[in-house]
Amino acid sequence: MALSLISCLSSNLSAQEIINDEVKDATKTSDSVLKTVGAKKIDGVAAVVGDFVILDTDIDRTILQLKAQGASIEGVTRCQLFGKLLEDKLYAHHAIQDSIVVSDAEIRANVDYQVEQFLAQSGKSMDELLAFYNKPDERSFREEMYEINKSNKLASEMQNKIVDEIEVTPEETRQFFNRIPEDQRPTFGTELKVSRIVIEPKTSEEEEQRVIDQLKQFRVDVLENGSSFRSKVVLYSDDKASIPNGGLYTLNRKKPRMVKEFRDVAFSLQEGEISEPFKSDFGYHIIFLEKIRGQEYDVRHILLIPKVAESAVLAAKEELERVRQRITDGEITFEDAAREYSDEKETKSEGGFLINPVTQDYNFELTKMDPELYGQIQNLKEGEISLIQTDRDHTGNVKFQILRVTDRVDEHVADYSRDYLKIKELALNEKRFKAIDKWQTEKILDTYIKINGEYRDCEFTNNWLKK
Known part of the structure; x- marks a missing residue:
């Protein structure tokens, strides 16, 4: 249970700031609980990792968030939670160094969705939500959530980059299996x-044509009559999951997402263009291409499903x-x-x-x-x-x-011949774990890291104290 809790911490709320070089210098000379970031004073700096700081309150808020979600934190120590935060910030820092770009629109849409979900599921008001997270107003709360979501997304993309191209050969799979003692082989x-x-x-041809005609009218209303595409998503789209985001998806040419028909149409559009209606296994769509950022395309879509x-x-x-x-x-x-x-x-x-x-x-x-x-x-x-x-x-x-x-x-x-694919997956996971461990070991040594106060007494699995 402890491991599962720690693995999900990247989705939890925590305070964070991106710091400048002056703060790094300050941490070298003092471990006091008062640090300055720009013109803003922050109490309880627990650590600095590259361009990020971790506050004492980050861990406190993580615990509060887990309890609010009904999760048990029995067996999970503050040091374990702190270690996970250190890892996340290490990934995020190097994602920035490697020029990994994340979608601003997708992050803000995710924040909108998180706020709506919290209010809907908890039955609390916005004022109660702000009080829970000790925020003076909604704007500052959303901005903090934006920075947290951006950091988490950068960390996730960095991890993916490390393991994306790792593969195992049949010979590596065989060697992996042979290294396992017979009495320890998995069952x-x-x-x-x-x-x-x-x-x-x-569905009848008449019903399909009705849907196509309705989508064509939506397209005309937006292009010629100035109607809002996002409003039509909210009012009419049958893709309920994307309605809170205004129908927004971010597609990457190098990382296939969505069905082929959707991708082919999206990548054929220019910014500001709306597609003609097209069909996929999900129904009929129109796509509005909002922004192109290199290999990434921010698109909104309306889905209509013909009735049977x-x-x-x-x-x-x-x-x-x-x-x-x-x-x-x-x-x-x-x-x-x-x-x-x-x-x-x-x-x-x-x-x-x-x-x-x-x-x-x-x-x-x-x-x-x-x-x-x-x-x-x-x-x-x-x-x-x-x-x-x-x-x-x-x-x-x-x-x-x-x-x-x-x-x-x-x-x-486990039998090598009968269970080859399962054994191959185990071998691949081991190779990925080793790659992650090697990356962390090297980057910890190459990155400015400062751990303050009581957290220096933690027993870490990684060499965060560079001993």
């Missing part, structure tokens, strides 16, 4: 393969009933039926077999299976075909499916 839980056939109700008629829902269920009957009667195999009838693109060509997103093979370990999928197959016997199940797709529309479980393998000690 993998019961595994099985899951396959399914999905049939989705079809009740008659189409009934027809889809009846079709799947006929397919299931053909399989149980032996007229067609499950695999061939999936290839012929299933509407799920990801599994159709695989004969209905689901691909494990972690291991990229067909095997699923029961103890690590998605709870929703486990609930759908937990009562199935080997080779049994489920009754028709009603489910929802990523747009919220109803769909129907039948499932089957095959090739069950009981819990077993």
Whole structure:
């Protein structure tokens, strides 16, 4: 529990400032609790890491935030929390040195979302929120949250940069496995393969054209009548997750995000341009390109999902009933039926077999299976075909499916041939951990770090005191 709490601290609120060289010089001559940053005085400077300071109140506020979230901090020491803050600031400092750029619009949109979520979930007012974080007004509170979110984003991007290009070869995987003593090799839980056939109700051509025409009218209203694109997002978009951000997403040409159709249209636009309506697996979109910053594109979009008629829902269920009957009667195999009838693109060509997103093979370990999928197959016997199940797709529309479980393998000690992909992932993680450890060791020595007061007595896993 302690480790999981520490790993999530980057999302917690804490005070911070970017400091200048004068402050660094001041910390060399005094460990007093009063430091000056520009014209602002700060009490309780616990540490300086590169261009950042960490305050005593950072740790206090982190503890308050964890308690406010209902998390237990039993077993988590102030030194552990402090160590995590040191790591975050080290990453953020070197992200700046390496000229890593983060999206200002995305960060501010994230702050807006965090504030709205806190108010909605806690039932507190803005005044109560300000009192909780001891802030005089909303503006100063949001600015502090902006700096915190920016620092956290820089830290995250720096970590990604360190490990992004790390890979392991088959030989490295073999050597990793052979280094593990036989009596210490990992045990993998019961595994099985899951396959399914999905049939989705079809929308009518008339309904799809209605959606397209509505999006075209939105485009005209913004370009020719001066309407606000963001307002139309709030009023009409079916992408509920992006509504608090005004439909904003930041895309990077080097790091694919969103479906291909969305990316292709977004990267074809010029600043201030709005796309024509286009279709993806999620529905129909229009995109407004707000800003281009090198490889990053700030875009807003409106998504409309065509409605499905009740008659189409009934027809889809009846079709799947006929397919299931053909399989149980032996007229067609499950695999061939999936290839012929299933509407799920990801599994159709695989004969209905689901691909494990972690291991990229067909095997699923029961103890690590998605709870929703486990609930759908937990009562199935080997080779049994489920009754028709009603489910929802990523747009919220109803769909129907039948499932089957095959090739069950009981819990077993890791076997190199059978479990190669899992072993490869373990080897990759070890290599990434070593890269992170090596980077931290080198950068700690190369970075100005000053730790004050009681925190010098902490037992750190890293050499923050440079002894």
